[in-house]
Amino acid sequence: MLANFEYESKKLKRGYNNRTLHVNLSEMKISSKPVTERMKSTFTGGRGFNLWLLWNALPENKVTAWDEPENEICISSGPLGGIPIYPGSGKSIALSISPLTGIIVDSNVGGYFGPFLKYSGWDALEIQGKSKTEVIVFVDGDASKVQIDGAAHLPSETHLITEVLADKYGNGNPRSISVVSAGPGAENTLMGCLNFSWYDSTRHIHRHKQAGRGGIGTVLRNKKIKAVVAKHSRPILVESNGPADASLVKELGLAYNQELKSLDPKQNEMSIVGTTHLVNIMNSFDLLPVKNFRYGSDPKAERLSREVFRKKFHKGFDGCWFGCSLACSHGVKDFELETGPYKGQRVFVNGPEYETIAALGSNCGIFDANYVVEMNYYCDVYGLDTISVGTALAFAMECYEMGVINEAVTGGIDLRFGNKEVASEIIHQMAKGEGFGTLIGQGVKRMKHIFAEKYGADSTIMLDIGMESKGLEFSEYVTKESLAQQGGYGLALKGPQHDEAWLIFLDMVHNLMPSFEEKAENLHWFPMWRTWFSLNGLCKLPWNDVVPESNKKTKEPAKVLPHVETYANLFYAVTGKRLSIDEIILQSERVYNFQRIFNLRLGSGIRKYDTVPYRAVGPVTREEYNSHFEDYDRQLKDEVGYDPNKKSTEEKLAALRKFREANYEKLKDAVYKRRGWNSNGVPTLQKVKALGIDFPDVTKLLEKNL
Numbered sequence: 001m002l003a004n005f006e007y008e009s010k011k012l013k014r015g016y017n018n019r020t021l022h023v024n025l026s027e028m029k030i031s032s033k034p035v036t037e038r039m040k041s042t043f044t045g046g047r048g049f050n051l052w053l054l055w056n057a058l059p060e061n062k063v064t065a066w067d068e069p070e071n072e073i074c075i076s077s078g079p080l081g082g083i084p085i086y087p088g089s090g091k092s093i094a095l096s097i098s099p100l101t102g103i104i105v106d107s108n109v110g111g112y113f114g115p116f117l118k119y120s121g122w123d124a125l126e127i128q129g130k131s132k133t134e135v136i137v138f139v140d141g142d143a144s145k146v147q148i149d150g151a152a153h154l155p156s157e158t159h160l161i162t163e164v165l166a167d168k169y170g171n172g173n174p175r176s177i178s179v180v181s182a183g184p185g186a187e188n189t190l191m192g193c194l195n196f197s198w199y200d201s202t203r204h205i206h207r208h209k210q211a212g213r214g215g216i217g218t219v220l221r222n223k224k225i226k227a228v229v230a231k232h233s234r235p236i237l238v239e240s241n242g243p244a245d246a247s248l249v250k251e252l253g254l255a256y257n258q259e260l261k262s263l264d265p266k267q268n269e270m271s272i273v274g275t276t277h278l279v280n281i282m283n284s285f286d287l288l289p290v291k292n293f294r295y296g297s298d299p300k301a302e303r304l305s306r307e308v309f310r311k312k313f314h315k316g317f318d319g320c321w322f323g324c325s326l327a328c329s330h331g332v333k334d335f336e337l338e339t340g341p342y343k344g345q346r347v348f349v350n351g352p353e354y355e356t357i358a359a360l361g362s363n364c365g366i367f368d369a370n371y372v373v374e375m376n377y378y379c380d381v382y383g384l385d386t387i388s389v390g391t392a393l394a395f396a397m398e399c400y401e402m403g404v405i406n407e408a409v410t411g412g413i414d415l416r417f418g419n420k421e422v423a424s425e426i427i428h429q430m431a432k433g434e435g436f437g438t439l440i441g442q443g444v445k446r447m448k449h450i451f452a453e454k455y456g457a458d459s460t461i462m463l464d465i466g467m468e469s470k471g472l473e474f475s476e477y478v479t480k481e482s483l484a485q486q487g488g489y490g491l492a493l494k495g496p497q498h499d500e501a502w503l504i505f506l507d508m509v510h511n512l513m514p515s516f517e518e519k520a521e522n523l524h525w526f527p528m529w530r531t532w533f534s535l536n537g538l539c540k541l542p543w544n545d546v547v548p549e550s551n552k553k554t555k556e557p558a559k560v561l562p563h564v565e566t567y568a569n570l571f572y573a574v575t576g577k578r579l580s581i582d583e584i585i586l587q588s589e590r591v592y593n594f595q596r597i598f599n600l601r602l603g604s605g606i607r608k609y610d611t612v613p614y615r616a617v618g619p620v621t622r623e624e625y626n627s628h629f630e631d632y633d634r635q636l637k638d639e640v641g642y643d644p645n646k647k648s649t650e651e652k653l654a655a656l657r658k659f660r661e662a663n664y665e666k667l668k669d670a671v672y673k674r675r676g677w678n679s680n681g682v683p684t685l686q687k688v689k690a691l692g693i694d695f696p697d698v699t700k701l702l703e704k705n706l
């Protein structure tokens with residue numbers, strides 16, 4: 001044991017412990033910090049608390065880089081997190097400065113860690129500093145103590161780390177342990193994920209969910225943390241959260257669970273097929289990325305469809321927290337691995353989910369479900385984000401097919417789309433930090449520069465086809481025909497991740513927001529509402545992946561307002577504070593604006609960083625144009641006033657590009673205005689004052705940038 005800290009066990013009051021845990025690995029010190037009423041009313045919890053803790057931890061007058069000791073990993077649940085009978089209430093929110101983007105990344109993840117941390121007495125955990133040797137941070141909620149233990153003896157891959165630590169700390173009760181870890185892939189790339197464990201009592205195995213985006217796993221390994229462990233053995237009841245009205249929490253939770261149970265089988269069947277149902281839908285609407293987002297569908301996508309995974313998934317209860325009857329966290333049992341260090345072993349694979357299927361599969365031109373399952377397994381145990389891995393691999397594959405890089409660069413690897421043997425070899429290389437995998441592990445942004453500077457690639461083409469924004473790889477939706485979703489990705493705070501805004505159907509399929517102002521309104525409301533889940537420790541899926549039958553008759557069905565009202569009631573039942581829907585949106589707006597300002601402090605957070613590659617906006621190549629030439633010709637004629645007759649494809653590409661890029665800039669203007677930001681994308685002083693986040697250092701920073 002390298003450090004030890006004992007604390008008083010207290011009961012939660014209305015969703016809060018009113019203290020956070022601080023661990024400094026450089027000094028091997030552990031301490032407690034109070035949570036003030038202002039902190040709660042301004043930042044609510046979860047992502048909001050994490051941001052505030054990190055903001056105060058960084059040195060002033062200096063831009064902190066991700067690998068400096070001052071950077072932190074913060075993990076928090078939220079006042080509504082950890083309610084045992086409320087669907088989707090087991091989430092943890094992890095936050096750090098991202099190795100890929102250099103700005104704030106937040107990730108919302110299942111598993112039991114967040115609730116166990118909370119019921120152990122802490123509203124958030126912040127880990128700062130760097131250890132000289134490998135360590136474990138152990139929060140023992142049973143004994144009310146925290147310790148930093150040496151970890152030199154531990155294996156390096158996630159599944160093994162969890163098993164060893166559950167045995168070591170669990171005293172025969174594996175269910176009482178949740179482990180956060182990464183793996184060698186996180187150490188040797190910039191796209192490491194965090195794996196959060198929970199014990200599956202029916203299958204008697206430890207399982208994992210991933211805080212995938214932005215490389216927080218890489219930060220964990222950079223700090224020489226092998227694992228963070230939370231232990232909590234006592235029964236968790238609705239009353240454990242100290243709610244203002246426990247009966248109302250139970251009533252709301254039971255009703256919501258019943259609704260999910262009765263409607264999910266008639267709607268998306270997520271309790272049977274998880275998010276794999278999206279493969280079929282995206283493919284049929286031309287939204288499934290194929291070959292580095294060139295195309296949106298492929299007849300071979302059937303091989304990755306929900307029907308394939310319906311047969312593969314092992315039947316059983318798959319909630320990533322107690323009492324989530326949507327239970328969408330499926331897995332494949334007894335899967336025999338064909339490659340890598342565990343070749344020949346039969347394993348349980350957690351997943352795949354839609355994003356993983358699209359990233360590792362269709363986007364790389366690989367339509368083989370077994371390959372996707374196997375690489376899902378390896379990415380998890382290596383601690384790699386499947387989305388960044390797939391999008392980066394697809395980019396490199398396109399560069400190889402274009403002749404930008406050749407076998408001399410790839411180390412003799414024939415990196416064509418669809419070559420699954422090679423793709424799997426690269427993923428194993430990424431974990432080992434060897435060969436061409438090392439370059440892929442740097443991410444698309446860095447690859448673009450390297451290919452242009454070292455191998456003479458045309459940098460304009462690199463910018464057009466490298467699917468990243470702010471340094472983060474795109475998640476898996478084709479946005480070419482949805483201007484609103486181009487904004488949903490390009491204006492997202494952490495980079496192009498769909499958890500902030502997903503507006504493709506409203507915009508492209510239903511045409512419900514024809515004007516810039518309407519798009520901007522939705523790019524205000526939906527990101528704010530989705531942010532709210534991460535303030536409270538909640539999962540977004542039960543909100544709109546199952547909708548009540550009465551929803552169709554509501555004024556704005558996409559908002560699923562009957563569910564929004566249920567969440568407002570839950571917030572009241574737990575905290576005793578009755579909030580209107582507008583006040584709920586305001587809670588998120590405070591945190592959202594604060595995060596934007598935080599990005600500004602980190603040297604970003606202005607208009608020029610809210611760009612997306614042109615492939616996200618329109619066709620880059622002749623082949624892409626020709627694959628949908630009738631639609632593009634029609635747009636040129638009807639909307640641009642440009643006659644496509646007798647024009648070459650190059651001329652039409654250029655005219656369409658000019659039009660679409662101008663529209664994207666107009667969208668930015670409309671969104672900034674709606675959000676109360678200036679034309680450079682900076683929140684105004686008036687705005688931050690109205691939100692109550694006009695702290696002296698915030699005001700000073702804004703004054704320098706407005």
Ligand code: SF4
Nearest residue numbers: 088319320324328539
């Ligand atoms: S809906 Fe799925 S991801 Fe969300 S909490 Fe339930 S099981 Fe976990």
